Amino acid sequence: MRYIGNKTKLVPFLLETIAELGLTRGVASDPFAGTASVGRALKTAGWRVHCGDLLAASYAYQVARVELDRTPRYSGALSGGSATRRTMSYGSVLRVLEALPPRPGFVTEHYTPAGEDGREHGRMYFTPENGAAIDSFRERVSEWGREGLIDRAGEQLLLATLIQAADRVANTTGVYASFVKTWQPNATRRIRLKPLRPTVPLAPSALGCSAFRGQAETLLRQAGSLDLLYLDPPYNERQYPGYYHIPELLAQGWDPPPELRGKTGLIPDDDLRSDWCRRGRCEAALRSILDLADARHVLLSYNDEGLLPRDSIEDAFRTSGDPDTFRVFTRGYRRYRSDSDGPGRRYRGDAVRERVYYVRKS
Ligand SMILES: C[S@@+](CC[C@H](N)C(=O)[O-])C[C@H]1O[C@@H](n2cnc3c(N)ncnc32)[C@H](O)[C@@H]1O
Numbered sequence: 044m045r046y047i048g049n050k051t052k053l054v055p056f057l058l059e060t061i062a063e064l065g066l067t068r069g070v071a072s073d074p075f076a077g078t079a080s081v082g083r084a085l086k087t088a089g090w091r092v093h094c095g096d097l098l099a100a101s102y103a104y105q106v107a108r109v110e111l112d113r114t115p116r117y118s119g120a121l122s123g124g125s126a127t128r129r130t131m132s133y134g135s136v137l138r139v140l141e142a143l144p145p146r147p148g149f150v151t152e153h154y155t156p157a158g159e160d161g162r163e164h165g166r167m168y169f170t171p172e173n174g175a176a177i178d179s180f181r182e183r184v185s186e187w188g189r190e191g192l193i194d195r196a197g198e199q200l201l202l203a204t205l206i207q208a209a210d211r212v213a214n215t216t217g218v219y220a221s222f223v224k225t226w227q228p229n230a231t232r233r234i235r236l237k238p239l240r241p242t243v244p245l246a247p248s249a250l251g252c253s254a255f256r257g258q259a260e261t262l263l264r265q266a267g268s269l270d271l272l273y274l275d276p277p278y279n280e281r282q283y284p285g286y287y288h289i290p291e292l293l294a295q296g297w298d299p300p301p302e303l304r305g306k307t308g309l310i311p312d313d314d315l316r317s318d319w320c321r322r323g324r325c326e327a328a329l330r331s332i333l334d335l336a337d338a339r340h341v342l343l344s345y346n347d348e349g350l351l352p353r354d355s356i357e358d359a360f361r362t363s364g365d366p367d368t369f370r371v372f373t374r375g376y377r378r379y380r381s382d383s384d385g386p387g388r389r390y391r392g393d394a395v396r397e398r399v400y401y402v403r404k405s
Pocket residue numbers: 046047048049050051074075076077078079080081095096097098101257258259260275276277278283316317318319
């Protein structure tokens with residue numbers, strides 16, 4: 044999924060940094076997991092990873108990509124009709140979902156021009172056909188959950204698959220803060236559920252990975268002693284729920300139906316807003332997480348246009364750990380962009396420098 048701050052392209056740099064520091068695999072935490080790209084890479088490298096994030100959409104990805112060690116089998120009852128098989132594969136479940144007749148519901152009503160509310164606000168996030176398909180998939184997964192036919196991890200894997208599939212046909216330029224007012228080619232394609240591959244642990248040390256939905260601090264209190272804490276918090280004022288409200292809705296479901304706001308149909312998000320996106324609060328957030336963390340090594344990804352100045356980060360790192368071990372690693376890369384430069388933008392151009400800050404705690 045196209046995600047602000049997604050570190051997929053920076054994974055090699057992070058792994059090189061870990062190798063250069065001589066850190067050997069152990070227990071790691073990635074409490075700002077987003078798409079779980081780093082958690083997945085660490086698991087592949089043999090770390091036992093405890094992921095977390097405020098968003099339900101991230102939780103679905105964490106389960107799909109980090110917590111699960113293999114693709115689960117599902118109950119044969121999901122095939123409907125007279126179930127002759129005791130279990131069925133993930134691929135077969137996706138085929139059952141894709142064969143469902145489209146059933147217009149919440150997504151069609153609010154995020155496509157076929158719904159009264161969608162029409163009133165001119166919302167064109169999905170074509171009516173894809174909206175109705177998304178409605179029928181999501182409703183059926185909820186029904187299976189209510190009837191106890193799928194377990195938590197199996198349900199989250201299906202939700203991550205749906206979020207990913209919906210993202211491919213979303214009529215946006217990458218984030219959901221706005222939609223395009225004419226149909227783009229990707230949006231007119233029929234939605235397809237493509238399987239996601241869980242990360243198989245290649246070493247026993249990577250068994251026992253977990254996913255979490257909630258505040259980073261809460262995860263760290265629960266996680267206990269860590270060998271590595273990897274921090275990748277938001278670095279600017281863009282609150283994630285405003286940019287990814289539709290993936291979040293698909294993850295949370297609509298029972299009871301949320302009250303939507305504004306032109307883009309935002310969902311209630313008071314409990315999902317982050318201090319890291321507030322100029323007056325982000326420094327305290329960094330200091331508090333560093334104080335709280337029971338970790339031998341801490342890495343922080345932060346880019347040079349972030350709210351936190353470099354010297355504040357350096358001071359917080361030197362104060363919380365062994366000051367002599369403090370280091371900064373830098374890599375330039377092309378930024379992820381969802382729109383173009385304009386007079387209102389604070390930065391210009393495509394190049395950005397990502398820094399990784401390191402300290403060893405005592
Ligand atoms: C820069 S993104 C992480 C990107 C991720 N590393 C990836 O590769 O996809 C920051 C994430 O932090 C989450 N977040 C913000 N504040 C948080 C908090 N206080 N506790 C937990 N997660 C938080 C956001 O929901 C967002 O997914």
